[in-house]
Amino acid sequence: MQSFEFVVPSSLNEVCTLLAAEGDACKVVAGGTDIVPALRENKLVGVTKLIDIRRRPELRGIKRTHHGLWIGAATTHSEIVNSPQVQSQWSLLAEACRQVGSKQIRNLATLGGNVANASPAADSIPALLCLDAKVSLLSTRGKRQVALQDYLQEKKLASKGWELIEGFVLPEPLPNILTKFIKVARRQAMAISRLSLAVVIQLQGDQIHYARLVPGAMLSVTHRLESVEKYLMGEKLSPELSASAAKLACESVIAETGMRPSFAYKLPVLEGLIKKVLDQFQEEVTHG
Numbered sequence: 001m002q003s004f005e006f007v008v009p010s011s012l013n014e015v016c017t018l019l020a021a022e023g024d025a026c027k028v029v030a031g032g033t034d035i036v037p038a039l040r041e042n043k044l045v046g047v048t049k050l051i052d053i054r055r056r057p058e059l060r061g062i063k064r065t066h067h068g069l070w071i072g073a074a075t076t077h078s079e080i081v082n083s084p085q086v087q088s089q090w091s092l093l094a095e096a097c098r099q100v101g102s103k104q105i106r107n108l109a110t111l112g113g114n115v116a117n118a119s120p121a122a123d124s125i126p127a128l129l130c131l132d133a134k135v136s137l138l139s140t141r142g143k144r145q146v147a148l149q150d151y152l153q154e155k156k157l158a159s160k161g162w163e164l165i166e167g168f169v170l171p172e173p174l175p176n177i178l179t180k181f182i183k184v185a186r187r188q189a190m191a192i193s194r195l196s197l198a199v200v201i202q203l204q205g206d207q208i209h210y211a212r213l214v215p216g217a218m219l220s221v222t223h224r225l226e227s228v229e230k231y232l233m234g235e236k237l238s239p240e241l242s243a244s245a246a247k248l249a250c251e252s253v254i255a256e257t258g259m260r261p262s263f264a265y266k267l268p269v270l271e272g273l274i275k276k277v278l279d280q281f282q283e284e285v286t287h288g
């Protein structure tokens with residue numbers, strides 16, 4: 001394993017200054033569950049300094065604010081799963097975080113690390129997108145807040161240089177929403193998603209008033225399937241609607257990326273999952 005200097009910073013300012021000064025030679029480490037295996041395999045060529053951000057108090061914790069819920073970037077998946085606030089009002093995120101690795105991994109792995117990695121298979125991302133999460137970012141240029149979707153796009157284009165994720169803002173959820181996160185993986189524990197799906201709908205009367213639908217591990221940059229969301233809005237839940245929305249989702253994925261080799265397996269699974277989730281919502285509404 002390559003050698004490196006390990007820095008425990010005394011402020012976030014120090015983190016940003018180091019990152020600006022040292023560029024690619026320097027990386028922050030939070031839980032280390034992605035970065036340590038990469039170091040062991042000598043994949044971080046040129047990295048000579050690691051900055052430990054896990055214990056910075058500004059990056060930790062979950063609290064209610066007048067903008068919704070604040071989750072610090074160095075908050076672990078276990079802390080999110082066990083948070084009564086997340087469980088009661090943002091349960092979709094708790095469901096997704098519960099699916100990450102094993103208990104040992106969830107005790108170390110942070111939400112900031114999961115998002116910063118921006119892997120298409122990251123389990124928290126579909127749930128955060130469905131919940132309209134914003135990302136709070138810090139650098140020597142200052143602080144800014146962007147929609148998670150924009151952050152993921154910028155990350156892909158590497159258009160904004162290096163920024164530290166300070167935390168996430170989840171707006172207050174709408175009343176009477178139905179939510180679901182499903183993950184399909186090789187084994188139940190310790191496996192990266194082969195496919196996942198996060199869905200939120202809100203009913204007004206018997207009509208869908210609001211919809212969010214995000215497949216994970218499907219697209220190079222995970223994003224909402226807005227055409228499907230629009231298609232659902234104003235409609236009543238029914239087996240026919242579930243089937244046609246599921247079909248439309250597959251068509252919109254193919255229209256965006258073309259047919260990939262993995263789609264022979266993934267598209268039928270995606271179609272089945274969407275149908276199943278919407279049918280379950282109808283069942284819940286009908287039978288309580």
Ligand SMILES: Cc1cc2nc3c(=O)[nH]c(=O)nc-3n(C[C@H](O)[C@H](O)[C@H](O)COP(=O)(O)OP(=O)(O)OC[C@H]3O[C@@H](n4cnc5c(N)ncnc54)[C@H](O)[C@@H]3O)c2cc1C
Pocket residue numbers: 027028029030031032033034035036037053073074099100101102105108109110111112113114115116117121122123124163164165166190191192193
């Ligand atoms: C055995 C195993 C199983 C796993 N299973 C899953 C799974 O089921 N689902 C899943 O989604 N992931 C899984 N992972 C991946 C990993 O655990 C997650 O991506 C984790 O959330 C990363 O967080 P971390 O704190 O450990 O990140 P680290 O390893 O500390 O950092 C990861 C990357 O993010 C950067 N980073 C960290 N924090 C910040 C920040 N605040 N701002 C900017 N950049 C930052 C680091 O510089 C690094 O590039 C698994 C990993 C292992 C080893």
